[in-house]
Amino acid sequence: MDHSATTPVDSLVVDAMLPFFSEIFGNASSLHSFGTEAAEALSLARKQVADAIGALPEEIIFTSGGTESDNLAIRGVVPFNEGKKHIITSVIEHPAVLNTCSFLESLGHEVTYVPVDVDGIIDVKVLEESIRKNTAIISVMHANNEVGTIQPIEEISGIAKEHNIYFHTDAVQSVGKIPVNVDDLGVDMLSISSHKIHGPKGVGALYVRNGTNISPIVFGGNHEKGMRSGTENVSGIVGFGKAMELAAERLSEDSVHMTRMRDSLISRVFDTISDVRLNGHPSKRLPNNVNMSFKYAEGESMLMLLDMQGVAVSTGSACSSKSLKASHVLSALRIEDEFIHGSLRMSLGRENTMDDIDHMVDALQETITKLRAMSPLADR
Amino acid sequence: MDHSATTPVDSLVVDAMLPFFSEIFGNASSLHSFGTEAAEALSLARKQVADAIGALPEEIIFTSGGTESDNLAIRGVVPFNEGKKHIITSVIEHPAVLNTCSFLESLGHEVTYVPVDVDGIIDVKVLEESIRKNTAIISVMHANNEVGTIQPIEEISGIAKEHNIYFHTDAVQSVGKIPVNVDDLGVDMLSISSHKIHGPKGVGALYVRNGTNISPIVFGGNHEKGMRSGTENVSGIVGFGKAMELAAERLSEDSVHMTRMRDSLISRVFDTISDVRLNGHPSKRLPNNVNMSFKYAEGESMLMLLDMQGVAVSTGSACSSKSLKASHVLSALRIEDEFIHGSLRMSLGRENTMDDIDHMVDALQETITKLRAMSPLADR
Amino acid sequence: MYSKKVMEEFSNPANVGVVEDADGVGEVGSTIDGDIINISIKVKDNILEDVKFKTFGCVVAISTSSAVVKLAKGKTVDEAMALTNEDVISYLDGLPEGKDRCSGFALDALKMAINDYIHKNK
Amino acid sequence: MYSKKVMEEFSNPANVGVVEDADGVGEVGSTIDGDIINISIKVKDNILEDVKFKTFGCVVAISTSSAVVKLAKGKTVDEAMALTNEDVISYLDGLPEGKDRCSGFALDALKMAINDYIHKNK
């Protein structure tokens, strides 16, 4: 139940990829027929990705993943906006966006980080007020990877359009879970990552609306119309294309299934475990995201005890090797100290069943009981 | 016979990768055991890559391929050399290096492109003379991808060391064909690409000697010790590691085999076809590279006729969609007009046999005969 | 990337050679460019009775040469002069983007040959 | 990433609780930090006859608590005071890099408890 971290590759996707390792192994840039076959496979994948989000094939740039897509979107726009050195984003973006922004800050750009409310919804009024004459780009994620909150992208993209500012959204978590259509959302750029939707790792795409001028961030043999150099990861891209096709086909079924599991998991946890809260927006949330905090139980400890029971989850409260701090997302939601150290993200996938939910609830009960018995706080 | 463009993935490599699609599909950054298994697989691959080039595991940064590695090496060093805005490279580098350099020029850096002799060997004297007080990095490729010429890397790295300048080499073509040991070569950084050595596409590595300070070019979740963010392409990296292990194991056998085929191909072409020349250095060349030019026959036409006979080659003379010009490498070697439009690169691989050489020579004879019969130049 | 028709004309070009006692000859290109197209014609009763080509060059150079020669053969001088680049491209079921530069050379060589004939017979 | 021993102490910690009529109590941490370790001791004839812990915190916090308690139990006051961080880490077969910060808390809590005992019995 850690599908927001990554997903298993669908067997249909693996099947689609396999021929491209040793049979059709050509370099898509080669002129001979081995190369042509590879190039045709890329074209098909480009169409599959484009179709799934209502875009044109030529608007898709393949990258090495969601992180690179985010980097390309934000850094790609900057050189085309001489003098426009201001960027607007939110405080709860993925590090791929936040650290790209801090890099640009180190180069002299200015960044406004718009706050969110306690449910994780961006403050659109503050966003609009922070627009300046020299704002080059607004980047706000479609759905948050930790708490699953879905942002009012249409509203924000409308504001961006009004002010003639490029708008990018990181849709890495939303694709395959809720409808993602570039025209409905009104975005100029949109990031996707293959491994979040049952495709292989190390592949992704940036959608770039026709007419949006960006410059590359990796230089070389001018692959991807010069926007992303480097021999194309043919098998990976083929798998990604297939995964996007499947995601689009299965979206309505998947989202009903996941929503049902999500709601059942949330209500059963509330019913059976005390001192618990739901993090993120109660309804404007991804169908596959459950993020809850438990008093008197610490995130990493819960995660590890659950892991021993065969349940994989993640926590924004990790006393990780890198920092003792709770995640920037939980902090931005102003979650109380008693709850912030005990958060768990349980993210569902297509292949989960109600049995998994049962097992999850049981394992969680056992885990919480055990940790609370150990906690000096529980009986105060 | 287009192994310099790309290679089929070895079946042992595919076998190594397969479990990482749907069984061990964890995110290497996750704390739970699925993630730990993935992280362990990355550690093994890092050791395999390091061992193959005489490096330490912690000196390996995984990237999305050779192109990104070249970008990272050159652009990564620049921010750590405040005021050092001069770069030295050669005129025959891969576009991944050359276009990275032109990008840096557009940002105000200065680049010296050192010329080569008619065999493609860099002019070391000019290189040394072009060193300035503000030279940040020297980047010279180990072996050229078009003509196979091997550069005197030890000599150049010695000069770099003397002047306290970082030295990077693009070893994308040399790994797996000739010995590549970072200490013997004396390099600070070295680029590798997986798909050139029977590994999957879209993976590569940059070796960075301990103590060499570079900054990242992709920002995000601080994977690869912050040097390369983005969820790791676990299956790809696992395959790359295996491919490097195999390349090292098979190096001496492979290189003897390829050298024999190469020399046989060259001498048989010279014996049976007139008006032909060998491009690149006669002896300081990759064991798998044959690059020859045929008068009165144009590159793309030869390539296409050979393709119809089941032989894949490449040409630096492509009347390609992008430009009518001969490649920058052939031009740098000052090859005469009559020869420059008729070049073919035949690059051999581990799995080629003497039968393939026979077939190549036959197909070539037929092709050249046909095209020369059509050429208005042949009978003048 | 090339149409079937292009590959057909390229790999089985007809009318290769130089017309004997040509009435007109046209040649375009140079070794520096890497494309040389030579077209020679035999004209009888204002009709291009025979047309042949010799071409050094890429797939497009050879296939357009072959196409131009086939299109021109049997036509009147005026009809042949009226041939357009579009005629050649559509005869070949299209050419890949960016290959337009080469695509005009063969037609240029044909028209040069016809002009040579007209000039000689003035 | 954690040693077997760490996972053992973490998942099956012994001596959880609060010693009745404790002779000394130590507590380290706060909810803000996300780690609270409480250690209570019973001392008889200068020997730590009983030692218990209650810990809210991560894997390292819990496993070091359990380890510290086991190491201290049965030792004399002086012996227990002489316990070092290295003793704890080696008892646990090592800790991952970067986890050193948490690793000292449990020992701090033990020493606080012993000091509390010494102070009370002065």
Ligand SMILES: Cc1ncc(COP(=O)(O)O)c(C=O)c1O
């Ligand atoms: C919202 C969001 N953006 C970007 C990324 C980065 O994508 P990738 O893992 O492909 O680098 C992730 C996943 O890690 C994510 O959840």
Ligand SMILES: Cc1ncc(COP(=O)(O)O)c(C=O)c1O
């Ligand atoms: C010498 C050289 N450097 C760099 C590259 C780029 O590597 P990749 O294809 O992995 O992007 C190549 C191959 O295309 C190459 O031959």
